Structure formats: structure tokens, C-alpha cells
Amino acid sequence: MAMVGLFWITEDSVYVGSPPSAEGHCVRITSEGVQARSPEGVRAWPWSILRSAGVEAVPVEGDTLGGGRFLVAVLEAVVTLASSYGGEEPPQMFLVLETxxxxxxxxxxxxxxxxxxxxxxxCQHLLTRFREGTADPGTLTAWSREHRGGTPKPPEREALLREWTHT
Known part of the structure; x- marks a missing residue:
């Protein structure tokens, strides 16, 4: 398994964000479209009905907490501390699908x-290419089957993403 940008890639699947949680919650990208699995069930959106697909509220590496983000970070820390006694929840993002x-x-x-x-x-560009049918998630799983070396370093991840968005 490897993380490349916003995608968690196994030999068989591509996920947005993290792999499936213990409860089975995940968002999977397939050649046919997007599948969201939660304890409530599975929802699916074929690429053909999507006008757009993008990820919002993505945590940015090295964010300096400027522009009001410091207060948000403090409030999030307080809520996390209160709800889990110091346990750390992963940051949350949103896959926004427009039909x-x-x-x-x-x-x-x-x-x-x-x-x-x-x-x-x-990654946003690659999601667009998946939606348009000009890229296939199978390329990412094929890379994972061949690679088997864990998550590449940032420059290597960016090079892979550039390759996948231009092929």
C-alpha cells in the first residue's frame, strides 16, 4: 500500500484519503466511478453522471495557521481533547460531487x-481526468502491484501524479 497525493493505493483499489477504517468507512475510486462506504451502506456515482468531482478542506503541509486558522486550530484541539482525552483524530476532507x-x-x-x-x-486534475474518462484508476493499482515499496517521498509522488495526469 502507498499514499500518493490524496490517494491511498493498494494492489486492488484506489481510495481518496485513508484506506477503509475499522468500521469500513471509505471512498473508493474505480473505473466506473466513485463508491462511498459507511456503516449506513454503499452509495455510488458513475463518472457519467458527475459534472465535477473535487476534494475540499484538504490539509496543506506546512500551513502556518495564518488568516484566522490559528483560532480554528485551537478550537479543533479543544474539541479533540474533550472528546477523546488527547487521542488524535485524522484531519477530515470532503469529496464534493456535482451531478x-x-x-x-x-x-x-x-x-x-x-x-x-x-x-x-x-490530484484534483487527476480526479477530473477520471471523470472525463481520459485516465483510469487501474493505472494506479498497476503501479502499486509493480512498486510494492511503500509510500514514495514527496518529489517522487509529484512525479507519479504528473505522469498519471499526462498519460
């Missing part, structure tokens, strides 16, 4: 406390 019927947000746990700005941009 002709409206917009839906699916909550996703980040696999890390921060992604590089370049990784985020490349």
Missing part, C-alpha cells in the same frame, strides 16, 4: 496531516 441533481459532500479522512500544494493540484 445535474445537485452537489453532495462525502466526508473523507486524510491519510496525513498535510499534503503539498502541488500534490493537491495534481
Amino acid at each position: 445535474e441533481d445537485g452537489t453532495e459532500e462525502v466526508q473523507v479522512s486524510a491519510a496525513t496531516k498535510g499534503y503539498t500544494s502541488r500534490e493537491i493540484t495534481l
